Amino acid sequence: VATTDIFVGGIFPMSGGWSGGQACYPAAQMAVEDVNNRSDILQGYKINLVKKDSKCDAGLGTRKFYDLLQDSRIFTLLTGCSSVSTPIAESAYLWNINVMAYGASSPALSNRSRFPSFFRTHPSANLHNPTRIKLFQMFGWKRIGIISQGSEVFESTAKDLRTRLIQENMEIVTQQSFHADPKVAVQNLKKVDVRIIVGLFYEGAARKVMCEAFKEKLFGNRYVWFLIGWYKHGWHKVPEKGVDCTEDEMADTVEGHFTTEILMLNPTNDTTVSGMNTQEFLQRLSNTTTDIHLKGGYEEAPLAYDAIWAIAIALNNSIQRLQTSDLTRNNGLILNDMYRSLNASSFTGISGTVVFDSDGSRMAWTKVERMENGVYKEILIYHAEKKIMKRINKINWKQPPKDRTMTVKRTLK
Numbered sequence: 003v004a005t006t007d008i009f010v011g012g013i014f015p016m017s018g019g020w021s022g023g024q025a026c027y028p029a030a031q032m033a034v035e036d037v038n039n040r041s042d043i044l045q046g047y048k049i050n051l052v053k054k055d056s057k058c059d060a061g062l063g064t065r066k067f068y069d070l071l072q073d074s075r076i077f078t079l080l081t082g083c084s085s086v087s088t089p090i091a092e093s094a095y096l097w098n099i100n101v102m103a104y105g106a107s108s109p110a111l112s113n114r115s116r117f118p119s120f121f122r123t124h125p126s127a128n129l130h131n132p133t134r135i136k137l138f139q140m141f142g143w144k145r146i147g148i149i150s151q152g153s154e155v156f157e158s159t160a161k162d163l164r165t166r167l168i169q170e171n172m173e174i175v176t177q178q179s180f181h182a183d184p185k186v187a188v189q190n191l192k193k194v195d196v197r198i199i200v201g202l203f204y205e206g207a208a209r210k211v212m213c214e215a216f217k218e219k220l221f222g223n224r225y226v227w228f229l230i231g232w233y234k235h236g237w238h239k240v241p242e243k244g245v246d247c248t249e250d251e252m253a254d255t256v257e258g259h260f261t262t263e264i265l266m267l268n269p270t271n272d273t274t275v276s277g278m279n280t281q282e283f284l285q286r287l288s289n290t291t292t293d294i295h296l297k298g299g300y301e302e303a304p305l306a307y308d309a310i311w312a313i314a315i316a317l318n319n320s321i322q323r324l325q326t327s328d329l330t331r332n333n334g335l336i337l338n339d340m341y342r343s344l345n346a347s348s349f350t351g352i353s354g355t356v357v358f359d360s361d362g363s364r365m366a367w368t369k370v371e372r373m374e375n376g377v378y379k380e381i382l383i384y385h386a387e388k389k390i391m392k393r394i395n396k397i398n399w400k401q402p403p404k405d406r407t408m409t410v411k412r413t414l415k
């Protein structure tokens with residue numbers, strides 16, 4: 003049977019701020035191979051992934067998008083990095099192209115009017131916020147401080163967190179932001195005696211913030227820090243320019259902090275739409291590249307694998323309604339039909355159930371860990387959309403710290 007070739011563009015960051023293409027490209031290739039080997043999906047069609055390297059740079063990514071546009075057979079695109087996905091997703095619909103981001107976390111991308119044909123298997127960074135709020139409610143914390151690094155993804159996340167805190171009648175005692183040096187921001191946190199603090203910054207800045215916290219004595223069992231869970235293992239022990247705290251001082255400061263992160267690997271052992279479970283996927287992935295677990299984007303590889311499946315399943319629905327000649331970006335037929343199919347996606351992927359919200363963003367499980375005796379302990383997982391919480395381990399504290407200095411009410415004799 004003659005097969006019709008389908009060409010999917012793929013822009014992968016093989017280096018740069020987030021070098022996620024190193025593990026995500028092999029994962030996407032694996033999905034292309036698996037889909038092409040199935041007789042029950044896209045029967046008579048063969049997917050071809052046309053790869054470009056963006057180096058996680060917006061300018062280069064835009065040039066690579068332009069290069070892919072020279073191939074008129076391409077009508078769907080995979081992208082990584084928020085900085086690269088944003089300019090592409092802003093204009094792709096003008097060429098009748100659907101965009102599926104496996105590696106873009108910026109909350110700003112959840113905006114249908116600005117990104118009409120954008121979907122992502124990578125959840126928005128905002129997904130951490132309902133989980134943070136859930137923990138505040140569990141422990142009766144209503145006075146919250148926020149300290150964020152001045153980059154778009156963290157400013158947007160802080161804005162969303164503020165909105166949610168106000169909705170929950172919680173008090174934002176202060177919001178401090180910084181660019182390079184967090185010293186003043188941390189001093190300002192100390193001044194207002196805030197005890198529950200959410201930190202939104204990259205890993206390098208986290209080392210600077212926590213050293214300043216040590217100097218301001220903004221740590222210990224009267225304080226609770228919420229940091230981000232995707233820093234690399236032992237992040238607080240890595241030497242950092244401008245950080246003069248010792249390893250022990252850093253260890254004392256980070257002891258007891260919580261982290262939130264988005265689960266990118268299906269937490270169950272379900273058999274997924276591909277026929278594999280997560281362990282089989284990880285085994286096959288490790289066979290594609292030596293030491294792939296040390297490469298950029300290893301955590302996000304399931305998102306890239308599922309991005310291809312999301313496109314294949316949507317396309318499989320669309321070709322029931324369209325002709326092969328309609329698989330082109332010369333008209334809006336496949337753009338609109340695939341958009342409809344993607345909107346209705348709901349399948350069990352390696353990264354969990356793949357469902358997109360009305361802005362094309364992925365819902366997913368989040369995980370809470372706490373550093374106890376210098377080691378991260380899994381506390382619970384939480385699904386904000388399903389409102390399901392699964393506890394894993396107990397927290398090792400006598401009682402939760404208070405969110406303010408408790409003034410003892412003097413009873414008049």
Ligand SMILES: CC1(C)CO[C@@H](CC(=O)O)CN1
Binds near residue numbers: 107108
């Ligand atoms: C969890 C992380 C590291 C957040 O940034 C994403 C990259 C980006 O949003 O540019 C990749 N995944």
